[in-house]
Amino acid sequence: MAVTMRHVAERAGVSVKTVSNVVTGYPHVRPQTRERVERAIAELGYQVNLSARSLRQGRTGIIGLALPELSLPYFAELADSVIRVAEQHGLVVLIEQTGADRARELEVLHSERRRLTDGLLFSPLALEPDETALLEVGYPLVLLGERIFDGPADHVTMANVEGARAATTHLVERGCRRIAVLGAHEGERMGSAVLRLEGYRAALADAGLPFDPALVGPAGAWHRSTGAEAMARLLDTGADVDGVFAMNDALALGALHTLHLRRVAVPQEIAVIGFDDVDDARYSQPPLSSVSPGREQIARTAVQLLVERIAGSVVAPRRVVADFEVAARESTAR
Amino acid sequence: MAVTMRHVAERAGVSVKTVSNVVTGYPHVRPQTRERVERAIAELGYQVNLSARSLRQGRTGIIGLALPELSLPYFAELADSVIRVAEQHGLVVLIEQTGADRARELEVLHSERRRLTDGLLFSPLALEPDETALLEVGYPLVLLGERIFDGPADHVTMANVEGARAATTHLVERGCRRIAVLGAHEGERMGSAVLRLEGYRAALADAGLPFDPALVGPAGAWHRSTGAEAMARLLDTGADVDGVFAMNDALALGALHTLHLRRVAVPQEIAVIGFDDVDDARYSQPPLSSVSPGREQIARTAVQLLVERIAGSVVAPRRVVADFEVAARESTAR
């Protein structure tokens, strides 16, 4: 069957332990011995059995990444970044999709598969903020996103309030006075939607503009389709609008779609800005202005925190807020 | 430390083997015994150690998925589908990104990490078609995509020639007579670009239209940016064009971007069709017609083939071509 350390040891005329020492890079091996072992490894095409190593060490070198779905560009790009960063730490990434479903989010947290990963990066969407007790898991966990605060786990988040405030202010500075917001979650007390709405309201207040509930467009899921529908509903109410802050780019792109169908000129009649700065934003018609939330930084920080936890760090839960910036493009150029 | 089968066995007053039988669902266990074991498991919060199981069985329950990058929507959506299908087979997915880099593609094929996965779904972009020898690996392997033919591995591909032919014919039927193609790879002998160009030419021949090299727009990487550039170059040559077949949706969306900047009306002046039918296509301005290559079917088939190989199937390498259809939208509505 497969070639094991024993085979290598026999061929090199050393003990298994010495082979192990060579493979793991233990420094105190005589150069000559090391070379002999390495030759035997090459000749036999030996590769360590990672299952055996895992069983022995209690580590697998795998981290989990649980997110709503890869079809959403923001999460695809986040996963891309996480995989790259993890690789620099010698880790590989197992991706699990929750579909933003509460039961599946719980399943992911408590699954047997957690025994296969050294830790988990978890981007919850359905768990409620007061359910932090559910996050009392017995393994290294780092949260991504905004829904859970003051939980028992490390937490890397984007600057929701400040980003939304900057986006809205960006519209104000371009002369918008009747600014709608898309993506509100009614009745929610926490999460991105609440925070981004808060930033929107703060910017209006900064500018001395009134908050008009008629300009708030709810949208449960933040997809292009729901963005298109929310925009259509808003226009159907006959609301007077000259700017739109969409809580993410998918909503914004959906809104652009509706505006195009309705022959509303962007940015002349209505300026539009999104949030996330996904790659699509650069190539929509017109190119979409957006808040760039520091995806790279989030991935880098999250993996770093997780690696520290895996190494045994026991400091209190940390919270990191990533930097953001407004990427101004044609959809707000006026 | 962690709670093991022994602890459960002691608590339930049975042997480890019985616990194992319960955990693995072995049917011949007395209901009463089973119940006692299950209660002990629940009380202790026991979970099997998957590393130990893997070591024993020689299987990990993990499959690898190697693709260029998740940031490309087509691959993100493919990964989404693969993860869902794998889950139905009780498998989880480890994603590796090659960046379409030859060295990294080779690394992925021969990495130690392959000892951690039961098999690999591999979407090569850089390996050359005559390098099939490199695919003589000692583990279950299923190829996705088009670059390698007649290799030693199973292979699930989309209908490149027929899809491209149908897309081009779609433009012909809408009255286009000067149809450009974007995404050609000059000097390549195999791969999606070559095949889709072949389909394009076949459709022109079907319609009795001449093939004009001036209407072939090369683009190495199939990104939105390169599509935008290729379209711009084509317009700059002053070529008379009334239709564009882009070899994938990213190129097509980039082309739409350029056409918008140049104030060319789509579809009135130039109709555009892409390939892949990614989610974006539905929400571009105007919505993009595209060839839908059966992503779901590809994922389902690929995982199925891999599962059979993992189970020990030794039939000759199989090749499956997925069904496709043309999704007609506004970008070709005339």
Add this chain to the structure above:
DNA sequence: CTGTTAGCGCTTTCAG
């Protein structure tokens, strides 16, 4: 239907 035994391939003591 259930228990005992052995060993998957590795790393970790502990000696030398």
Add this chain to the structure above:
DNA sequence: CTGAAAGCGCTAACAG
């Protein structure tokens, strides 16, 4: 600097 022995937690094989 290297070797011998033990054992990580599980399941396959074989008894009973």
